[in-house]
Amino acid sequence: MEGKLLIAAGALPLALTLSMQNASARQAGVNSKGGTAGGDRPNIIFFLVDDMGWQDTSVPFWTERTKYNDIYETPNMERLAAQGMLFTQAYASSVSSPSRCSMLTGANAARHRVTNWTLQKDTPPDMQSDVLSLPDWNYNGIAQVPGTNNTFLAKSFVQYLRDGGYHTIHCGKAHWGAIDTPGENPCHFGFETNISGHAAGGLASYLGETRYGHDKDGNPVSLMAVPGLEKYWDTDTFVTEALTREALRALDKAREYNQPFYLYMSHYAIHIPIDRDARYFEKYRAKGLSDKEAAYAGLIEGMDKSLGDLMDWLEENGEADNTIIIFMGDNGGYATGSGWRDEPLYTQNSPLKCGKGSAYEGGIREPLIVYWPGVTDGGTRCDRYVAAEDLFPTILAMAGIRPDGAPQKIDGKSFVPLLKGKGDPSRGRSLYWNYPNLWGETGPGIGASCTVRKGDWKLIYFYETGQKELYNIAEDIGEDRNLAAEHPDIVKKLSSDLGRYLRRAGAQRPSFKASGQPCPWPDEL
Numbered sequence: 001m002e003g004k005l006l007i008a009a010g011a012l013p014l015a016l017t018l019s020m021q022n023a024s025a026r027q028a029g030v031n032s033k034g035g036t037a038g039g040d041r042p043n044i045i046f047f048l049v050d051d052m053g054w055q056d057t058s059v060p061f062w063t064e065r066t067k068y069n070d071i072y073e074t075p076n077m078e079r080l081a082a083q084g085m086l087f088t089q090a091y092a093s094s095v096s097s098p099s100r101c102s103m104l105t106g107a108n109a110a111r112h113r114v115t116n117w118t119l120q121k122d123t124p125p126d127m128q129s130d131v132l133s134l135p136d137w138n139y140n141g142i143a144q145v146p147g148t149n150n151t152f153l154a155k156s157f158v159q160y161l162r163d164g165g166y167h168t169i170h171c172g173k174a175h176w177g178a179i180d181t182p183g184e185n186p187c188h189f190g191f192e193t194n195i196s197g198h199a200a201g202g203l204a205s206y207l208g209e210t211r212y213g214h215d216k217d218g219n220p221v222s223l224m225a226v227p228g229l230e231k232y233w234d235t236d237t238f239v240t241e242a243l244t245r246e247a248l249r250a251l252d253k254a255r256e257y258n259q260p261f262y263l264y265m266s267h268y269a270i271h272i273p274i275d276r277d278a279r280y281f282e283k284y285r286a287k288g289l290s291d292k293e294a295a296y297a298g299l300i301e302g303m304d305k306s307l308g309d310l311m312d313w314l315e316e317n318g319e320a321d322n323t324i325i326i327f328m329g330d331n332g333g334y335a336t337g338s339g340w341r342d343e344p345l346y347t348q349n350s351p352l353k354c355g356k357g358s359a360y361e362g363g364i365r366e367p368l369i370v371y372w373p374g375v376t377d378g379g380t381r382c383d384r385y386v387a388a389e390d391l392f393p394t395i396l397a398m399a400g401i402r403p404d405g406a407p408q409k410i411d412g413k414s415f416v417p418l419l420k421g422k423g424d425p426s427r428g429r430s431l432y433w434n435y436p437n438l439w440g441e442t443g444p445g446i447g448a449s450c451t452v453r454k455g456d457w458k459l460i461y462f463y464e465t466g467q468k469e470l471y472n473i474a475e476d477i478g479e480d481r482n483l484a485a486e487h488p489d490i491v492k493k494l495s496s497d498l499g500r501y502l503r504r505a506g507a508q509r510p511s512f513k514a515s516g517q518p519c520p521w522p523d524e525l
Contacts, residue, residue: 461495
């Protein structure tokens with residue numbers, strides 16, 4: 001049920017009602033080690049990687065291996081893929097905050113209006129333009145309580161999990177709301193434990209020797225300093241390793257609580273800066289990579305080790321058979337700038353076009369692997385498309401919890417039917433993106449735009465120029481052949497689809513400075 005939850009006089013509060021509804025399942029399924037003995041109440045680990053490109057792994061997410069799959073070493077991603085289902089067409093927004101807000105709320109970015117990255121309160125980070133005036137978007141992020149301007153009011157799926165009896169742990173990057181707003185603190189979204197999550201979308205340093213961005217007196221040197229890891233200061237512990245150790249300690253504690261757990265392992269890796277992880281750097285230099293490329297490859301392998309450490313913990317503690325693992329990236333790899341294809345900065349999304357910040361596939365297509373013991377068949381691949389907002393209903397469906405009473409409309413669709421092989425929620429479905437912002441980088445597909453994907457077809461509309469580009473993704477994954485002139489009927493149909501959705505969702509659009517008039521919707525041209 002969407003909209004308001006009707007509660008009769010004298011009824012119990014929603015949180016207690018949900019808890020009581022699930023109490024018998026918890027009591028029946030709990031084992032002496034924590035976690036659960038049956039499949040009704042599985043533990044869940046959501047392992048999210050920051051800025052991870054589609055090719056930043058030895059696991060091929062395309063129909064064939066590429067040279068990039070042979071450069072990087074991610075044996076634990078291979079291990080997870082061998083146990084679960086790999087998705088070849090998983091999508092998110094092209095920058096961090098919109099994706100993460102969609103994952104947490106189930107709302108598309110056009111609806112929640114957190115359409116660019118957030119950091120400082122009441123301070124949009126957009127690049128300035130001589131042509132466009134940008135809308136007053138929700139640069140303060142999302143919140144579960146009203147009262148803060150430029151925020152989207154929503155109830156997170158984590159809150160539902162906690163209300164339903166889960167112990168909830170956050171570890172790593174948050175990036176849901178600006179500093180000094182409710183959205184800056186993961187505990188405001190239903191997490192009982194928060195390890196190093198705050199408003200920043202990046203980090204000052206990966207290095208324990210630099211105190212992860214703190215000076216000799218313990219003061220942060222930038223807004224990106226990673227909090228809460230003081231025990232590792234002045235050591236050679238890479239931040240990815242420090243976060244993993246803390247997550248494992250949190251899991252050790254969770255086992256004593258006799259309830260299922262949800263761990264959000266949200267790494268700052270593999271976001272810039274490209275610091276050298278001494279455990280892996282020389283190995284990749286010996287492969288012939290440049291210093292920066294070798295350092296980047298080390299970030300990837302360190303992230304993969306973290307995944308393996310968590311999987312090892314599950315096996316060693318008897319929880320592997322009752323723990324769902326979801327692995328995903330939050331936006332395209334940072335292969336942006338003039339060298340986006342032939343001369344990568346330090347990474348590459350090819351054959352996808354461009355990278356982070358772009359409306360092209362390199363900016364929005366993500367690695368996704370899901371392992372659900374007893375449900376997913378090992379080593380399977382799914383070529384149906386799913387989107388970031390689908391995580392909300394999917395995770396709650398896995399936990400057997402209904403999101404009754406959410407103040408927000410849920411755009412996402414559960415992809416549990418795909419995991420079970422009993423349905424296809426992508427059939428006849430359109431995916432939508434709206435980015436009425438200016439990110440701050442240059443490159444193909446970077447700029448204020450909106451996009452629709454339906455079936456094999458993808459239409460991109462650029463607000464400033466009115467240009468429309470049409471691609472058949474199944475036949476042209478690199479988006480090299482704009483077919484708009486050849487298929488005006490498809491352009492018209494998709495423009496109508498996109499325009500109708502944007503209006504229905506309350507989406508925003510830029511205006512022209514010269515006239516003060518809003519840019520046309522895609523179906524108005």
